[in-house]
Amino acid sequence: MRPFAYLRPADAPSAVTASAERPNTMYLAGGTNLVDLMRLGVVSPEVLVDVSRLSADAVEEGPDGTLTIGAGVRNSDLAADPLVRRRHPMLAQSVLAGASGQIRNMATVGGNLLQRTRCSYFQDVTKPCNKRLPGTGCPAREGDHRNLAILGHSESCVATHPSDMAVALTALGAIVHVRGADGPRTVPMPGLHRLPGDEPERDTVLDPGDLITAVEVPPLPFAARSRYRKVRDRASFAFAVVSVAVALDVADGVVRDCRIALGGVAHVPWRAETAEAALRGSAATEAGFADAVDAELAAARPLPDNAFKVPLARNVLVRTLIDLAEAS
Amino acid sequence: MNGEAHTTGPDISASAPSPVTVDLLLSVNRDRHPTTVDTRETLLDTLRERLGLTGAKKGCDHGQCGACTVLVDGRRVKSCLTLTVTLDDREIVTVEGLAGEDGPHPLQTAFVEHDAFQCGYCTPGQLCSAVGMLAEAAAGWPSAVTPDVGGGTSPDEGTPSGGDVPPGDGIRLDDDEIRERMSGNLCRCGAYVNIVAAITEVAR
Ligand SMILES: Cc1cc2nc3c(=O)[nH]c(=O)nc-3n(C[C@H](O)[C@H](O)[C@H](O)COP(=O)(O)OP(=O)(O)OC[C@H]3O[C@@H](n4cnc5c(N)ncnc54)[C@H](O)[C@@H]3O)c2cc1C
Numbered sequence A: 001m002r003p004f005a006y007l008r009p010a011d012a013p014s015a016v017t018a019s020a021e022r023p024n025t026m027y028l029a030g031g032t033n034l035v036d037l038m039r040l041g042v043v044s045p046e047v048l049v050d051v052s053r054l055s056a057d058a059v060e061e062g063p064d065g066t067l068t069i070g071a072g073v074r075n076s077d078l079a080a081d082p083l084v085r086r087r088h089p090m091l092a093q094s095v096l097a098g099a100s101g102q103i104r105n106m107a108t109v110g111g112n113l114l115q116r117t118r119c120s121y122f123q124d125v126t127k128p129c130n131k132r133l134p135g136t137g138c139p140a141r142e143g144d145h146r147n148l149a150i151l152g153h154s155e156s157c158v159a160t161h162p163s164d165m166a167v168a169l170t171a172l173g174a175i176v177h178v179r180g181a182d183g184p185r186t187v188p189m190p191g192l193h194r195l196p197g198d199e200p201e202r203d204t205v206l207d208p209g210d211l212i213t214a215v216e217v218p219p220l221p222f223a224a225r226s227r228y229r230k231v232r233d234r235a236s237f238a239f240a241v242v243s244v245a246v247a248l249d250v251a252d253g254v255v256r257d258c259r260i261a262l263g264g265v266a267h268v269p270w271r272a273e274t275a276e277a278a279l280r281g282s283a284a285t286e287a288g289f290a291d292a293v294d295a296e297l298a299a300a301r302p303l304p305d306n307a308f309k310v311p312l313a314r315n316v317l318v319r320t321l322i323d324l325a326e327a328s
Numbered sequence B: 001m002n003g004e005a006h007t008t009g010p011d012i013s014a015s016a017p018s019p020v021t022v023d024l025l026l027s028v029n030r031d032r033h034p035t036t037v038d039t040r041e042t043l044l045d046t047l048r049e050r051l052g053l054t055g056a057k058k059g060c061d062h063g064q065c066g067a068c069t070v071l072v073d074g075r076r077v078k079s080c081l082t083l084t085v086t087l088d089d090r091e092i093v094t095v096e097g098l099a100g101e102d103g104p105h106p107l108q109t110a111f112v113e114h115d116a117f118q119c120g121y122c123t124p125g126q127l128c129s130a131v132g133m134l135a136e137a138a139a140g141w142p143s144a145v146t147p148d149v150g151g152g153t154s155p156d157e158g159t160p161s162g163g164d165v166p167p168g169d170g171i172r173l174d175d176d177e178i179r180e181r182m183s184g185n186l187c188r189c190g191a192y193v194n195i196v197a198a199i200t201e202v203a204r
């Protein structure tokens, strides 16, 4: 690992300044992804700015029911929070479906959103990879892509975003608070993560030095009836092959509203806007659910070894919609 | 601490890649250790190589096996992914610190009684993880297999209702809960059945 200086500024503005004043700086939060990537040689910052003690560690409720989650809130505290569990069960479930107890105790909300892909070529510095070294090619396309994207990928990259939590936040329409060199701003989800296009080295719309300070979850009463469901290669402690976050509002057999996002299928947590639009106002029946989901997945372009993800995503999503509808 | 003031390496604006060291006061198993560490050092390496505490084990060095699990401020973490330089003012407890004056920790006794290990390589991590896990369950933290994450929301039965979450209620730890909560600790010898039995005894 390349030597680096370590700074621990007292507040968010000083962290942004510290990072702007020095080249090749990275923020360190829980370190569960960054320390590993530094050890693997995938990233080699010269300065680490520790943001894990910036007192952005609370979940606060606004007058209208908005929840503001500090970027430094540990994943385990987020999942245990009574307001999060009651209002947005799928958010708590998505966090609990990820990693392990130890890692959730370390990992933060900000770091979770910005974790890098688990594509094996990206993590192996002896291999070419457009995301790690732009212009070197994408061996995954011809090689190991069983776990990679079926939607929205490009010639240059077929990676998936690995976060479970981001899938639920995308369904919930969370708003990410960012502080950059020009001051604070907000970025909506979906919209934080980007499709690879011909710049796969950029996972998100953030610029270097941008600090995530909080994530705001707007009120969504019907999300009290919501669910995160994850399919993986072993029962626990594995990344998603496919996952779904679904909130459903059904009255008198008709879908009044819904929110749907998919994980493990794209370079972004995939908001299923086509399926949502098809479902709103339609009959809450298995056939209706299947049609809406098929309309969404019509855009899928699977590779030879991950075509199974299309029916898998379809079946998991349809089943989850049925379960939620039956429970209402 | 102000990290900059303690930085004894080169000027941080220079890119010369020579090691940067920092002086810290580490608290491990209730003892204070003034320590000088390389910023790149993980807690696992500091414990094993500088402090002679070889209980925590290096299984994978990537956060995937749990053999390096220790407690920081009472919470279980993976010491292979924790940079030591971040840990001043934190209380670290390793497997060497679990026993009290009156003998082994109840989990240690239960592991022996239930044959909860074979080679023993994963055991220090299993023990520290179980200590942290029991505290999490007692505080009412849900897991991926907890039926009522949302209070009336059942992730596996699909019967959400959005009722109240019972505040701070302890979780009843059946085998499924223990297995899920301990899934960050792998055992190459496959002692899982007896590990669950040992933890169950202490959880009661
Ligand atoms: C063995 C293992 C299994 C895992 N399994 C899963 C899983 O099943 N599902 C899942 O979702 N995740 C999983 N993870 C990933 C884990 O959730 C992430 O590593 C973690 O959430 C990252 O958070 P962190 O605080 O540790 O981030 P760090 O590692 O500290 O940082 C990650 C990145 O975010 C940047 N960053 C951190 N905070 C900020 C901020 N506030 N503003 C701007 N930039 C910031 C850092 O510079 C870095 O680039 C797993 C990890 C491991 C090691």
Ligand code: SF4
Pocket (backbone or CB within 6 Å): A117, A119, A120, A121, A122, A128, A129, A130, A131, A132, A137, A138, A139, A140, A141, A148, A156, A157, A158, A159, A200
């Ligand atoms: S899919 Fe993306 S991350 Fe993986 S090898 Fe190709 S370019 Fe790299």
Ligand code: FES
Pocket (backbone or CB within 6 Å): B057, B058, B059, B060, B061, B062, B063, B064, B065, B066, B067, B068, B069, B078, B079, B080, B081
């Ligand atoms: S050595 Fe830390 S998890 Fe394997």
Ligand code: FES
Pocket (backbone or CB within 6 Å): B116, B117, B118, B119, B120, B121, B122, B123, B186, B187, B188, B189, B190, B191
């Ligand atoms: S007892 Fe040998 S690895 Fe667990």
